[in-house]
Amino acid sequence: MENLFRILKKANVPPSMQRIKILEYLQTGHNHPTADMIYQALKGQMPTLSKTTVYNTLRILVEHNLISEFRMFENEVRYEYDPLPHIHFKCDRCGAIYDLHTGAGMLESGMIDGHRITCRQINLKGVCRACLKGSADA
Amino acid sequence: MENLFRILKKANVPPSMQRIKILEYLQTGHNHPTADMIYQALKGQMPTLSKTTVYNTLRILVEHNLISEFRMFENEVRYEYDPLPHIHFKCDRCGAIYDLHTGAGMLESGMIDGHRITCRQINLKGVCRACLKGSADA
DNA sequence: TTCAAGATTGTAATGATTACAATATAAAAT
DNA sequence: ATTTTATATTGTAATCATTACAATCTTGAA
Numbered sequence: 001m002e003n004l005f006r007i008l009k010k011a012n013v014p015p016s017m018q019r020i021k022i023l024e025y026l027q028t029g030h031n032h033p034t035a036d037m038i039y040q041a042l043k044g045q046m047p048t049l050s051k052t053t054v055y056n057t058l059r060i061l062v063e064h065n066l067i068s069e070f071r072m073f074e075n076e077v078r079y080e081y082d083p084l085p086h087i088h089f090k091c092d093r094c095g096a097i098y099d100l101h102t103g104a105g106m107l108e109s110g111m112i113d114g115h116r117i118t119c120r121q122i123n124l125k126g127v128c129r130a131c132l133k134g135s136a137d138a
Numbered sequence: 139m140e141n142l143f144r145i146l147k148k149a150n151v152p153p154s155m156q157r158i159k160i161l162e163y164l165q166t167g168h169n170h171p172t173a174d175m176i177y178q179a180l181k182g183q184m185p186t187l188s189k190t191t192v193y194n195t196l197r198i199l200v201e202h203n204l205i206s207e208f209r210m211f212e213n214e215v216r217y218e219y220d221p222l223p224h225i226h227f228k229c230d231r232c233g234a235i236y237d238l239h240t241g242a243g244m245l246e247s248g249m250i251d252g253h254r255i256t257c258r259q260i261n262l263k264g265v266c267r268a269c270l271k272g273s274a275d276a
Numbered sequence: 277t278t279c280a281a282g283a284t285t286g287t288a289a290t291g292a293t294t295a296c297a298a299t300a301t302a303a304a305a306t
Numbered sequence: 307a308t309t310t311t312a313t314a315t316t317g318t319a320a321t322c323a324t325t326a327c328a329a330t331c332t333t334g335a336a
Contacts, residue, residue, distance in 0.1 A: 014302085016314065036292080050316045055293070057314095071209055075323075076292065089253050100251055113238055114267035115227050129252035154283065154332090174323080188285045193324070195283095213292075214323065 011064040021046060022057045026067055026081040032088075032097045034076045072097065091128030098128060149202045159184060160195045164205055164219040170226075170235045172214045210235065229266030236266060 004023055008015040021042055025033070030041070039054045058079055061067045067081050072090050078097070087100040110117050142161055146153040159180055163171070168179070177192045196217055199205045205219050210228050216235070225238040248255050 014313080016301090018315075034292085048316075052294085052317075053315055071211070071213075073209070075209075075213055087250075089250070089255070091253070098251070098253065100253075112225075112227070113236070114270070115229070115236065115238075115264055116266075116270060117227070117264045126253055126255045128254075132252070132254060152282080152333090156284075172323085186285075190286075190325085191284055 007066065011066050013060055013064050013066070018046070018049065018053050019057050019061070022054065023061060023066060023081070026079060031082075031099070032078040032080050034078055038079070089126070089128070091126070091131055093127055093131040096128055096130075145204065149204050151198055151202050151204070156184070156187065156191050157195050157199070160192065161199060161204060161219070164217060169220075169237070170216040170218050172216055176217070227264070227266070229264070229269055231265055231269040234266055234268075 004020045004027075005015045008019055008023065013019060022038060025038055025041060030038075033041070035051070035054050035058055038058075039049065039051045042054075043049045058067070058069070062069050062079075067079050069077050069079050070088060071077055072088060080099075082099060084101060089098040089100050090096070091098070142158045142165075143153045146157055146161065151157060160176060163176055163179060168176075171179070173189070173192050173196055176196075177187065177189045180192075181187045196205070196207070200207050200217075205217050207215050207217050208226060209215055210226060218237075220237060222239060227236040227238050228234070229236070
């Protein structure tokens with residue numbers, strides 16, 4: 001809590017209750033929520049919270065590199081706190097999104113075909129481990 | 139044209155003028171259009187064309203594996219005809235999307251961490267070759 | 277030729293996100 | 307501490323891609 005306060009301060013984001021709570025939410029096991037999921041989760045403890053504030057705050061946190069955003073196969077942006085490079089895997093059946101820290105080393109080169117690569121999005125789809133275990137077509 | 143007719147037939151998609159024209163558009167150098175771009179491009183030669191038909195047709199063509207769809211960093215679906223596995227690269231400056239057939243071999247394994255991978259989306263961002271050539275920070 | 281299935285169309289609805297203006301809060305200056 | 311000023315938060319309305327739906331048109335089979 002004090003911790004989050006300092007993190008925001010250090011990143012030149014003036015701390016506020018809303019910003020602390022949203023950043024805290026992303027740092028405590030809630031891995032790939034949408035803006036609406038965050039809003040739904042926090043409005044209980046912050047009754048005056050506005051969805052616009054959630055969107056504004058997420059944009060600011062992304063701009064200051066405190067969190068990152070990505071899209072998978074749906075029309076919705078997901079947010080995460082995870083500084084390590086990794087791959088997102090979404091299960092076709094249960095919809096869960098897994099972080100794969102395996103093999104994240106490929107594509108490390110900053111130049112491909114003369115283009116300068118500054119941002120990578122690697123999205124996979126399929127059937128996840130848990131679903132495979134419970135079905136016949138494993 | 140007759141060619142496209144046969145392709146649709148073979149894929150169990152009853153051919154129609156709309157379907158032929160949309161598939162033709164994707165096969166003739168128009169690489170990553172959105173549904174709206176296709177609609178705008180074709181309504182000149184097909185005045186009665188409806189945007190709903192464009193969406194319906196694209197969905198059908200995707201379902202029958204005649205084309206594929208993907209999203210990059212914006213809220214819009216893009217469509218392409220390109221059977222080869224490749225990586226999409228979007229230039230931060232001009233917005234152009236390049237197909238990179240370089241190094242598409244990595245991530246080839248069908249299993250990662252016990253998940254079955256059936257679909258891959260690899261999106262890169264940065265500054266493209268053409269933009270770099272015309273600027274000082276190359 | 278008739279009929280039925282499927283294709284196309286236009287309009288209205290949806291859902292995520294953004295724009296905007298008003299209010300509230302916090303920081304700076306006196 | 308009080309005033310002033312900048313910034314943050316909020317609610318409502320707008321936007322934009324996409325989808326739902328119902329009506330009309332085509333087409334292939336009987």
